[in-house]
């Protein structure tokens with residue numbers, strides 16, 4: 001479903017993603033862990049082409065961008081629609097209700113009528129457990145509720161892959177589970193997902209594979225049980241020991 005070959009991303013002289021290769025099969029959930037500044041967000045942002053890689057080839061669902069050559073803005077825009085991204089900060093439109101946030105992209109980007117968009121939004125709002133809150137504005141919602149709107153908004157665009165960048169890191173502890181619950185449901189429905197998170201319990205329960213990234217390289221990858229109980233690399237051991 002996702003194939004990354006030789007991905008490179010630098011910011012000026014700083015090489016942040018160093019020749020990364022990665023495959024993610026359809027329907028699999030990959031959890032990405034690693035120290036702060038190791039390149040986790042940049043990797044997800046390259047998949048969503050919020051950052052333009054300096055080199056490498058990314059394929060998603062049979063479509064390919066080759067960053068070893070010039071890539072057109074049009075190709076990037078089309079490619080971006082293959083992935084839905086959820087950020088630590090929910091980034092909702094403050095002047096739109098929960099429903100409005102979900103319908104916005106459907107009417108402006110996908111060109112659906114208000115009615116068509118409303119029907120899709122209704123289903124997604126129910127799916128993320130916010131039926132009673134659909135007419136509320138972001139400021140009237142808790143962080144967990146706002147993040148669930150953000151997930152519904154991303155899903156509305158019908159992405160092939162969902163990317164989550166520390167989706168629960170800004171939440172009060174008691175609100176974390178309601179967001180993880182929605183993510184678990186998505187995983188169970190077969191959504192292909194790449195998730196950067198510090199929620200190791202979620203990783204253990206939901207991930208098909210855990211990837212440990214440090215200093216722009218994939219140091220180690222494996223099943224959660226393998227990575228968490230029997231890491232092979234010193235750097236992985238050190239990182240995991242700091243989490244306890």
Ligand SMILES: Nc1ncnc2c1ncn2[C@@H]1O[C@H](COP(=O)(O)OP(=O)(O)O)[C@@H](O)[C@H]1O
Nearest residue numbers: 011014016034035036037038039040041042043
């Ligand atoms: N837009 C940017 N401009 C310059 N440096 C950046 C930018 N984004 C990230 N970086 C740097 O790239 C490195 C990796 O960042 P990031 O991918 O955010 O790491 P992580 O998500 O693992 O904490 C860090 O050193 C960070 O300061």
Ligand SMILES: [Mg+2]
Nearest residue numbers: 040041042165
């Ligand atoms: Mg990050």
